[in-house]
Amino acid sequence: MADMQDATLFLICIASIIFFLTIWGKTQTQAQLPPSPRRLPIIGHLHMLGPVTNQALHRLSTRYGPLVYFFIGSKPCVLASSPEMAKEILKTNETKFLNRPKTANLDYLTYGSSDFATVHYGPYWKFMKKLCMNQLLGGRMLDQLRPIRQEETKRFLMLMLKKAEASERVNFGGELMRLTNNIITRMTLGQRCSDNEDEAGEVRKLVQELTQLGAKFNLSDTIWFCKKLDLQGFRRKLEDARKRYDVMMERIMKEHEESRKKRKQMGDEGDSERDLLDVLFHIFEDKNAEMRLTRANIKAFIMVTTI
Secondary structure (H helix, E strand, O other): OHHHHHHHHHHHHHHHHHHHHHHHHHHHHHHOOOOOOOOEOOOEOHHHHOOOHHHHHHHHHHHHOOEEEEEEOOEEEEEEOOHHHHHHHHHHOHHHOOOOOOOHHHHHHOOOOOOOOOOOOOHHHHHHHHHHHHHHOOHHHHHHOHHHHHHHHHHHHHHHHHHHHOOOOOOHHHHHHHHHHHHHHHHHHOOOOOOOOOHHHHHHHHHHHHHHHHOOOOHHHHOHHHOOOOOOOHHHHHHHHHHHHHHHHHHHHHHHHHHHHHHHHOOOHHHOOOOHHHHHHHHHHOOOOOOOOOHHHHHHHHHHHOO
């Protein structure tokens, strides 16, 4: 009996120590975090964000200060609402905040974050940044693509003049959007998208569908025990949309590859980079490149630029 009492007392002491250490550890951890309102189980602080998010965040900062710690479901977030806090995050500690949180939908659509917008900070991120600044979006490439912008702007102005002379009504906003789409798809793929039957138009229409899917609120991103579940039925839609995009881009990429081969055979190598897809193929084919691009990288890059 005495042995049993001693064992029970020992177990009680161990349990008390573990309980004390757990509470003390949580207190120590929380003491180093910014102020935070009391959160609810599972949903965290979602109930406090309300229908107008910016106003809800303003109320939080007014009550708890310029740096607030809160949870969207089980995902921790930080709200910075003063110039000083913004400087700390965006400048002083920039490298620690460069990575965007991965979302299930967008990560799948961009081939595992293979694009330049969602890729995590590291060697590949640095390579893509250098690629964008020096080649894809550099002065030389923009000058080379200037005739495209001039041609499309002239086409737009001529259309406006024709409509004005005929006293016809014009959806000015729609025509401006068409102008922007044509410039982007010609600079990216070398094709106009005015007619949705064209490949460029199909790509842009499909990319808009992918963008809408990528922006959908997914429970698996916010509630930890939903991570492996597909409660909203996104998986089938995502797989179907990306499969259609993949087939279309493979067709366009093969057409570009054939066109590049023919131009090289004709000795037209100096003018082989006629759009952004050509530039990406040039890097893809360069065995001495700082980092090798994959076909998935190219597809994900095109997806982002045509949004």
